[in-house]
Amino acid sequence: MPEITKEIIINALRKVDDPDLHKDLVSLNMVKEVEINGTKITATIELTTPACPLKDKIKNDCITAIKNEVPEAGEIVIEMTAKVRTHANQQKAQILPGVKNTIAVASGKGGVGKSTVAVNLAVALAKEGAKVGLLDADIYGPSIPLMLGIKGKPQIIQDPVTQKMVPLERFGVKLMSIGFLVDDDAPVIWRGPMASGAAKQFMSDVNWGELDYLIFDLPPGTGDIQLTLVQTIPLTGAVIVTTPQPVSIIDAKKGLQMFNRVNVPIMGVVENMSYFIAPDTGKRYDIFGHGGGKDFAEEMNVPFLGGIPIDPRIREGGDLGNPIVYNIPDSDEAAKIVEISKKLAAQISIRNEESSQDVEIVL
Ligand SMILES: Nc1ncnc2c1ncn2[C@@H]1O[C@H](COP(=O)(O)OP(=O)(O)O)[C@@H](O)[C@H]1O
Numbered sequence: 001m002p003e004i005t006k007e008i009i010i011n012a013l014r015k016v017d018d019p020d021l022h023k024d025l026v027s028l029n030m031v032k033e034v035e036i037n038g039t040k041i042t043a044t045i046e047l048t049t050p051a052c053p054l055k056d057k058i059k060n061d062c063i064t065a066i067k068n069e070v071p072e073a074g075e076i077v078i079e080m081t082a083k084v085r086t087h088a089n090q091q092k093a094q095i096l097p098g099v100k101n102t103i104a105v106a107s108g109k110g111g112v113g114k115s116t117v118a119v120n121l122a123v124a125l126a127k128e129g130a131k132v133g134l135l136d137a138d139i140y141g142p143s144i145p146l147m148l149g150i151k152g153k154p155q156i157i158q159d160p161v162t163q164k165m166v167p168l169e170r171f172g173v174k175l176m177s178i179g180f181l182v183d184d185d186a187p188v189i190w191r192g193p194m195a196s197g198a199a200k201q202f203m204s205d206v207n208w209g210e211l212d213y214l215i216f217d218l219p220p221g222t223g224d225i226q227l228t229l230v231q232t233i234p235l236t237g238a239v240i241v242t243t244p245q246p247v248s249i250i251d252a253k254k255g256l257q258m259f260n261r262v263n264v265p266i267m268g269v270v271e272n273m274s275y276f277i278a279p280d281t282g283k284r285y286d287i288f289g290h291g292g293g294k295d296f297a298e299e300m301n302v303p304f305l306g307g308i309p310i311d312p313r314i315r316e317g318g319d320l321g322n323p324i325v326y327n328i329p330d331s332d333e334a335a336k337i338v339e340i341s342k343k344l345a346a347q348i349s350i351r352n353e354e355s356s357q358d359v360e361i362v363l
């Protein structure tokens with residue numbers, strides 16, 4: 001019987017592609033360890049995100065490829081780990097050194113569920129094992145502390161050179177909110193430079209530690225303040241939240257165009273309040289119409305990440321500070337949001353892989 005060698009196993013794994021990144025696992029540097037013990041083969045595959053939607057498929061493909069190449073193989077163990085790759089950006093490296101990726105959640109209109117989506121995506125990614133931060137930069141209505149059930153103000157630690165704020169944490173998500181800077185009831189009048197100054201402070205003066213994903217809840221709208229903000233924050237990409245009806249889509253389009261103008265890639269569109277399932281009859285009602293978000297994404301040639309139904313439990317989760325993804329994880333609604341979070345993570349990995357190729361070409 002020919003000896004099973006590491007080279008043979010690695011060659012087998014060259015035949016397994018990451019379906020999102022369209023390259024084989026060896027070229028992607030995802031094969032981290034191969035151990036051979038008699039006929040037992042153990043391989044460690046390092047994915048580009050713990051929230052990989054294709055984890056099981058990749059694992060099964062590895063087993064099949066090894067079996068095909070080495071019919072005499074006995075037990076095959078594929079261990080799946082993950083290390084989120086960094087969006088290479090000089091400005092980000094300076095302002096947010098420990099943060100690998102920064103994602104803005106934005107909408108044209110207010111009230112479409114932008115903050116609800118931001119919170120639940122953050123909690124979902126954290127549940128999958130990613131290190132997640134959330135920066136509530138919505139100067140008009142910083143609602144994330146309420147939605148995450150976080151009271152109190154961040155502690156300030158005295159660094160030898162500067163003061164650093166410590167984010168508050170719940171559900172595995174580190175939070176900073178512009179609401180921490182202002183009194184709850186006092187009306188605040190913001191101008192673009194003020195908002196961007198505060199956002200800058202919230203990036204550089206916060207002890208974020210290591211983060212795979214830092215999610216920004218941006219103020220709704222596409223005016224000067226929003227434009228200044230998206231130019232201030234070094235963004236990996238943006239997620240556009242809309243409801244299905246035309247009045248919301250029109251504004252979502254303006255939001256998307258604003259990101260295009262400043263060369264921030266769109267990671268995808270989320271349609272919130274997609275439909276309502278009556279709990280007594282199970283009948284579906286398309287309250288705001290059907291398919292608007294998907295059609296919009298197709299028209300704009302950006303990924304559609306998915307739809308989230310209207311559900312009173314989502315609203316309650318927000319008001320009580322218990323996000324549905326955490327509080328009712330077995331619900332269909334939570335499952336939909338988790339699926340969206342995985343698609344988002346995959347898009348980020350795809351972007352980072354593409355831009356690393358750009359760099360290679362430049363060099
Ligand atoms: N899918 C949903 N089902 C039920 N209520 C929702 C849903 N999405 C958002 N809401 C509720 O709608 C209101 C507005 O949502 P919010 O996230 O604050 O919007 P935005 O940040 O866009 O202004 C909140 O009370 C929230 O709980």
Ligand SMILES: [Mg+2]
Pocket residue numbers: 114115116138141143
């Ligand atoms: Mg909001």
